[in-house]
Amino acid sequence: MSREQQAVARARKAFETGRSKSVEHRIRQLKNLQRLFTEKQSVISAAVKKDLNKSEVGTQLYETLGLEGELNTAINHLKEWAAPRPVEKNLLTISDTVYIKPEPLGVVLIIGAWNYPWAVTIQPLIGAIAAGNAAVIKPSEVCVHTAKVMEDLLPLYIDKELYPVVTGGVPETQELLRQRFDHIFYTGNSVVGKLIMEAAAKNLTPVTLELGGKSPCYIDKNCDLTIACRRVAWGKYTNCGQTCIAPDYILCEPSIQDRVIEEVKKAIKEFYTDNPKTCPDYGRIINQRHFKRIMNMLEGSTVAAGGDNEESDCYIAPTVLRDVKPEAKVMQEEIFGPLLPILSVSGLDEAIKFINKGEKPLALYCFSSDNKVINRMTDETSSGGFLANDCLVHFSVGSLPFGGVGNSGMGCYHGKYSFDQLSHLRSCLIKKLNMEGVNSMRYPPHTPKKLGWARFFILNSVDLGWVGRMALLAVMAVVAAVVLQTTSVPFKEKSNVHFKPFHQGDSEPIRSASHRTAVSAQWCYQSQYSCDDTCRDPIRWAAQFPSCGGLRQSPINIVSTKVHVNSALPPFNFIGHTNTINITVENKGHSAHFALPQSFRLTGGALPGHYRAAQFHFHWGGNGRPGSEHTIDGEQFPMELHIVHIKEPYGSLAEAEHDMAGIALLAFLFEESSDDNPHLDSLIASLGRVKNNGSSTVIPNFRLSDIIPSDKDLFSYYRYVGSMTTPGCEQAVAWTLFHRTLPISSRQLDAITQQCRFWTGQPMTDIFRPTQPLDGRVVYRSKAGAALGGVMHWWVGVSSVLLGRTGLIH
Numbered sequence: 001m002s003r004e005q006q007a008v009a010r011a012r013k014a015f016e017t018g019r020s021k022s023v024e025h026r027i028r029q030l031k032n033l034q035r036l037f038t039e040k041q042s043v044i045s046a047a048v049k050k051d052l053n054k055s056e057v058g059t060q061l062y063e064t065l066g067l068e069g070e071l072n073t074a075i076n077h078l079k080e081w082a083a084p085r086p087v088e089k090n091l092l093t094i095s096d097t098v099y100i101k102p103e104p105l106g107v108v109l110i111i112g113a114w115n116y117p118w119a120v121t122i123q124p125l126i127g128a129i130a131a132g133n134a135a136v137i138k139p140s141e142v143c144v145h146t147a148k149v150m151e152d153l154l155p156l157y158i159d160k161e162l163y164p165v166v167t168g169g170v171p172e173t174q175e176l177l178r179q180r181f182d183h184i185f186y187t188g189n190s191v192v193g194k195l196i197m198e199a200a201a202k203n204l205t206p207v208t209l210e211l212g213g214k215s216p217c218y219i220d221k222n223c224d225l226t227i228a229c230r231r232v233a234w235g236k237y238t239n240c241g242q243t244c245i246a247p248d249y250i251l252c253e254p255s256i257q258d259r260v261i262e263e264v265k266k267a268i269k270e271f272y273t274d275n276p277k278t279c280p281d282y283g284r285i286i287n288q289r290h291f292k293r294i295m296n297m298l299e300g301s302t303v304a305a306g307g308d309n310e311e312s313d314c315y316i317a318p319t320v321l322r323d324v325k326p327e328a329k330v331m332q333e334e335i336f337g338p339l340l341p342i343l344s345v346s347g348l349d350e351a352i353k354f355i356n357k358g359e360k361p362l363a364l365y366c367f368s369s370d371n372k373v374i375n376r377m378t379d380e381t382s383s384g385g386f387l388a389n390d391c392l393v394h395f396s397v398g399s400l401p402f403g404g405v406g407n408s409g410m411g412c413y414h415g416k417y418s419f420d421q422l423s424h425l426r427s428c429l430i431k432k433l434n435m436e437g438v439n440s441m442r443y444p445p446h447t448p449k450k451l452g453w454a455r456f457f458i459l460n461s462v463d464l465g466w467v468g469r470m471a472l473l474a475v476m477a478v479v480a481a482v483v484l485q486t487t488s489v490p491f492k493e494k495s496n497v498h499f500k501p502f503h504q505g506d507s508e509p510i511r512s513a514s515h516r517t518a519v520s521a522q523w524c525y526q527s528q529y530s531c532d533d534t535c536r537d538p539i540r541w542a543a544q545f546p547s548c549g550g551l552r553q554s555p556i557n558i559v560s561t562k563v564h565v566n567s568a569l570p571p572f573n574f575i576g577h578t579n580t581i582n583i584t585v586e587n588k589g590h591s592a593h594f595a596l597p598q599s600f601r602l603t604g605g606a607l608p609g610h611y612r613a614a615q616f617h618f619h620w621g622g623n624g625r626p627g628s629e630h631t632i633d634g635e636q637f638p639m640e641l642h643i644v645h646i647k648e649p650y651g652s653l654a655e656a657e658h659d660m661a662g663i664a665l666l667a668f669l670f671e672e673s674s675d676d677n678p679h680l681d682s683l684i685a686s687l688g689r690v691k692n693n694g695s696s697t698v699i700p701n702f703r704l705s706d707i708i709p710s711d712k713d714l715f716s717y718y719r720y721v722g723s724m725t726t727p728g729c730e731q732a733v734a735w736t737l738f739h740r741t742l743p744i745s746s747r748q749l750d751a752i753t754q755q756c757r758f759w760t761g762q763p764m765t766d767i768f769r770p771t772q773p774l775d776g777r778v779v780y781r782s783k784a785g786a787a788l789g790g791v792m793h794w795w796v797g798v799s800s801v802l803l804g805r806t807g808l809i810h
């Protein structure tokens, strides 16, 4: 077996152990890479200095800074990226669970180039690791010193079986290409790109080709030429022009050519002094082969600035060429060096024509103060990326896909795009074995009538939220009956499909820790706020978190005479609530959260699905002041309990927030009692152990059913659609506020409100958001003890009530 074969076989074997799939393993590997860049920066920079004469700062600015950003993004978002992604459904699949499950591809081959050797090799590796793959890393042999450092360092930091480094040149790369991979990610020139694709075709291996080409730069006469030329000079001469997205040539009207030359010359002097050769920020051509290639391109062109060179030092000065003709040698291929040809065009029309005659470039630059010029350039051309009035910087925006089109490449990466590019986005549809009647429209014998129904159900998609879905389900049930013209198949109450809980072990799946930290630094309750504070109090939450200013905000005041009684709101089923468990309570800076296991589940209550518990928490006042969030007929209660549940299959609030009923919140109001409520004692004591932000403790032998009544006693409740009551105020909550109140003595209330401190260190009191406008929503009240008919009757009942109440689905 060759060295290359062995590396691939080892990576495959390691992949088959399944360890690369664990999100924890992926994050650990990414953190190890972070450590590498912190601990070995000087070794990395020294090698790049030897290869390309980049300064230490230059290497950080242009290579490792971007990698740091990519690593941070991947580490912070990985759970969200890797989680199942619910999708919009058509009417036919409305009652199914339909989602995309990203899964690793397998073993990825990463072939890097030499010009930004760390950026273009490690950035795809970050994507490969994040997506759960194994990866064989082949650095470019042209950057001799960097390839050696990569070979030495990577195995010290990351799993060397899963992510082996294979060094070598063309023969070694070709031997690698004879192996079977699940994806090949190649960065380099288009000629080799075609060879890569050919080799990949043998195994139908998908490829990402990050190629290059001639990236045009149009400078309109209507712009600030000093600024434009400074930015172009930076884009061109950074790394001595050896940048895939460097502006290859300038197109401008003849009338501005002289000024463009003068301004570019000024910028060269400003950046690299009168003598760029001795300037630490000016690089070198990678080797003498490329030096000769670039110098040959000068043939037949007029040098307007620069032109000095020294072969032994691989030095070519920043050079400008004037009056260059399209037939000139320098215009026949990508320059990839510090030569900047200027070609004359009569104006925008000719520039567009010229660009469109060539291959689609990796980048296209347009400098103009006139938006019409910029718009026409974007509308009438195509390129991998487009930048107006700047160069290169789009590479540093992790939320933009980076990649070529046509001859400049295929596929894209950076941030989440890297994750998606190196994942298989698997389509999943989980149907239950009930509602068979609806399917009759697609079963033979086919009839025009059934086709009519099929057209309606397949061609219409839904994004109506849970209320709309319930109504439509009711319609479907009716349709099923009509289509069948027989009695419909009875519902089976229990699904035989069970979801594996996502993010097992998360104590707080509802929001990620990073989200919580970022948010907590910016908002506060009214009681925390003082005039010299920079934190935002509730009236100013919306300035930072737009949803907080939405039309479906919570809490609300419930006016009991205005609620709509609805007999289609049935009781709930609590699952797991009587289990005795140990739970963790943590001071979250604004309140204390009591984590609940996902095995605690909630169904019924006219909720559109199955929900898993996440946590519960309380809202309270202080010093005898009431602290409930919801009020009834204007009355605020001493305290309020919220039990947060998240709908399956969502794993986080981020996933659930686009679903109007993605979260089910059960709310209980407390009323003052003369006697202590003994079941609250262990909770109160635990709050005393989590006084400060971030501290946590465990409550042993806890039973949720000790603090709330059993589901059989909770048939009376209010229902409305609203939001989370803390930022970002996501409008994804089906609220249930029970009529039954819970008892608490004034002694216990005092004890609760005096235990904890906010993240600011002040006493944690008055932790409630003021009530929000109803904004046309309808609040429903269940009809206690209403007799429920058959399933069909029930759906039709719900639909007729809910369809009539469009207020509910604003």
Ligand SMILES: NC(=O)c1ccc[n+]([C@@H]2O[C@H](COP(=O)([O-])OP(=O)(O)OC[C@H]3O[C@@H](n4cnc5c(N)ncnc54)[C@H](O)[C@@H]3O)[C@@H](O)[C@H]2O)c1
Binding pocket: 111, 112, 113, 114, 115, 116, 120, 138, 139, 140, 141, 142, 168, 169, 170, 173, 174, 187, 188, 189, 190, 192, 195, 209, 210, 211, 212, 213, 243, 244, 245, 334, 336, 362, 404, 409
């Ligand atoms: N789109 C991008 O992100 C990006 C980034 C950097 C460079 N580039 C492009 O890359 C080009 C410069 O890089 P390069 O091609 O000179 O780099 P290079 O010579 O380092 O080649 C790239 C990789 O291809 C391998 N290789 C070379 N010849 C091969 C062959 N015959 N068979 C198999 N493998 C082979 C090399 O070993 C190397 O790992 C420019 O066109 C530039 O625009 C693109």
Ligand SMILES: CC(C)=CCC/C(C)=C/CC/C(C)=C/C=O
Binding pocket: 061, 062, 115, 116, 119, 120, 238, 242, 243, 244, 245, 392, 393, 395, 396
């Ligand atoms: C420092 C800033 C704002 C941007 C960096 C732009 C830059 C030089 C990107 C290089 C991108 C790259 C790896 C190109 C490939 O050849």
